[in-house]
Amino acid sequence: MRKLLLVLTLSGLFVGALPAEQCRRENKQCDCENKQSSCCCNILTVDMPKIYNGYGKAERSKEKFQKAVEKAQGELRTMLEDGIKLAKELRDLQEKADSPALSESAREKHRKQIEELTEKIHKKEVEVNEFRQESDRQLSEKREEFVVRHVNEIKDVIRKVAKERGAVVVLNSAGLEVLYSVPDLDITQEVSVRLNAEK
Numbered sequence: 001m002r003k004l005l006l007v008l009t010l011s012g013l014f015v016g017a018l019p020a021e022q023c024r025r026e027n028k029q030c031d032c033e034n035k036q037s038s039c040c041c042n043i044l045t046v047d048m049p050k051i052y053n054g055y056g057k058a059e060r061s062k063e064k065f066q067k068a069v070e071k072a073q074g075e076l077r078t079m080l081e082d083g084i085k086l087a088k089e090l091r092d093l094q095e096k097a098d099s100p101a102l103s104e105s106a107r108e109k110h111r112k113q114i115e116e117l118t119e120k121i122h123k124k125e126v127e128v129n130e131f132r133q134e135s136d137r138q139l140s141e142k143r144e145e146f147v148v149r150h151v152n153e154i155k156d157v158i159r160k161v162a163k164e165r166g167a168v169v170v171l172n173s174a175g176l177e178v179l180y181s182v183p184d185l186d187i188t189q190e191v192s193v194r195l196n197a198e199k
Contacts, residue, residue: 042166045173047188051154056196061146068142072135079131083124090117157195161187 052058096102097110162170165187173186 042168043185044162044165044167044170045186045188046158046170046191047174047186048151048154048172049174050188051192051195052150054192054196055150055154057153058146058150061150065139065143065146069139072139076128076132076135079124079128083121083128086117086121086124090114090121093117154191154195157191157198158187161191161194 093110093114097107097114102110158170170187173188
């Protein structure tokens with residue numbers, strides 16, 4: 001997979017270099033700092049995290065997701081509090097059952113109650129663990145779903161801007177080290193403005 005990405009990146013760079021090579025053969029000056037130049041300026045950069053963090057739809061999805069997380073945490077907290085109450089009830093019952101003043105029949109009654117309560121606590125533990133696992137799974141799926149959807153929306157706008165700017169390659173400056181790029185080549189702001197304009 002890494003080799004494929006490297007090949008694609010390098011082939012994009014070589015394809016991007018073709019107009020510059022054609023300009024060199026024709027003795028034209030390749031000036032990437034000049035937006036009007038048709039010789040090059042076909043490799044652009046974009047800062048994906050910056051765009052994502054500034055994307056209004058993604059921000060609203062994050063807020064909705066955070067509310068879902070808080071709701072799940074509240075439900076889990078309630079279940080844990082119920083479990084703590086049951087555990088306290090069990091301790092109190094065990095103390096009563098250990099009292100030397102109890103008759104054998106009363107002690108037997110307490111033992112039965114202790115067994116029932118122990119079973120109830122065990123079921124509560126299973127319920128809490130199942131709830132935690134299921135809510136983690138659902139939240140993870142929900143988060144992945146909206147991230148993928150918004151990243152695809154961002155990529156659509158990047159493709160449109162790149163085509164309009166005559167780019168053959170757009171590099172993610174946040175994920176791939178870019179040692180130098182002319183500020184005019186970065187389309188982050190342009191993509192962000194257009195993306196947030198599309199309601």
